[in-house]
Amino acid sequence: MRRKWFSILLTFTLIWLVLTPSLWAGQVITQEVKLWAKKALQQEKTLKTTTAPNTLAVLYFHNQTGWSKLDLLQKGLTLMLITDLSKIKEINILERVKMQALVEELGFGISGLVKAKTFPRVGRLLGAQHLVGGDIVKGKMENFQLKSDLLKVSTERVFGQAMAEGKLLSELFRMEKDLVFKIIKLLKIELLSKERKELEKPLTTSTEALFYFLQGIKHSDWGDFDKAKESHVAALNEDPDFVLAAEAIQEIESLSLEEKKACKSERNRLVRGLKRKLMR
Structure with a gap:
């Protein structure tokens, strides 16, 4: 009975999605995206950093806790931040699939992408003005910290840091929202009350x-x-x-x-x- 109910619900949900607009940029690494990554690497020497304001790429986080269960959050936090930040009209957020395609083309893997020395290169290839990278670290007692650096690609310098602290996994959603609002503040963007309420909604x-x-x-x-x-x-x-x-x-x-x-x-x-x- 439960399976039949769920099948009906899924059908109606998918119909609703077809008929309504969405911020979803897609998560499948298509051949078109892969070709884009190859072309970006081929033209790397002639690429110029974009001057468009607040063009932002969110890189994968680095799990430094030693807790393997949190490895999924390396991409997960990135996806959560992208989903939230894409709701703000002043930010031109870059798709995760493009970053993943570059990871594959460069042969980095997540471990290579989260290294600070690779940030500027990835930023230029993505055409980003700003990069957001971060770490998941163990704090005091049962607390964990989500630390995020904001880097300006043209100068290769960190211009701000955001941090959220709490218990994982029970406070994960609150911590991610804390990080979002701090990143927005560092980008000097003023939110309307309507935008703030929308951002407060959990994924x-x-x-x-x-x-x-x-x-x-x-x-x-x-x-x-x-x-x-x-x-x-x-x-x-x-x-x-x-x-x-x-x-x-x-x-x-x-x-x-x-x-x-x-x-x-x-x-x-x-x-x-x-x-x-x-x-x-």
């Missing part, structure tokens, strides 16, 4: 739903769309109001079989390349 009310969703993003990045969809469905089952999970399902279902095969083939090529590097 989801369930940490279980969030982690299922992030598992789905992980599978999607690896080209395993069947597992990605399963994870997103599980997220929506935990929180039927989790719009991003429903949109992710819709995106995967809209991919053609040829696109899925091409993504998987490209993923296998990258894996083989990484294996060869490790064997040297």
Whole structure:
């Protein structure tokens, strides 16, 4: 009975998403995005840093806690911040999929991308004026800290730091919102009361739903769309109001079989390349 009810709810949710506008930029690394990353690298020497105000890229966070469960938050916090910051008209937020495509093309992996020395290069390739990077660190007692640096790409200098502290995972959503508002303040953006209220809304009310969703993003990045969809469905089952999970399902279902095969083939090529590097 529960499964039938959930199937009906999912159908209506997807229909609603088709008929309504969304801030969702997509989370599948398509061939078009991969070609963009290759072209950006080929033209790297001639690229110029954009002068458009508040063009912002949010890099992956670095989990320094030693707690492997939080590894999903390395991409998760980035995605949460992008989702919130994209609601502000004064900020031109860059898509996560472009950053992921660059990660793959550069052969960095998350561990390489979160190193401070790579920030300026990635910023220039993305065409960003500002970069937001960060760390997840263990604080005192049971507390954790989310630390974030804001870097101006043209000068390669950090011009501000934001920090949120609390218990993970019970205070994760509050901590992410604290970080968002501090980043906005550092960018010297004044929010309208309507914008502030919109930003205060949580991505989801369930940490279980969030982690299922992030598992789905992980599978999607690896080209395993069947597992990605399963994870997103599980997220929506935990929180039927989790719009991003429903949109992710819709995106995967809209991919053609040829696109899925091409993504998987490209993923296998990258894996083989990484294996060869490790064997040297």
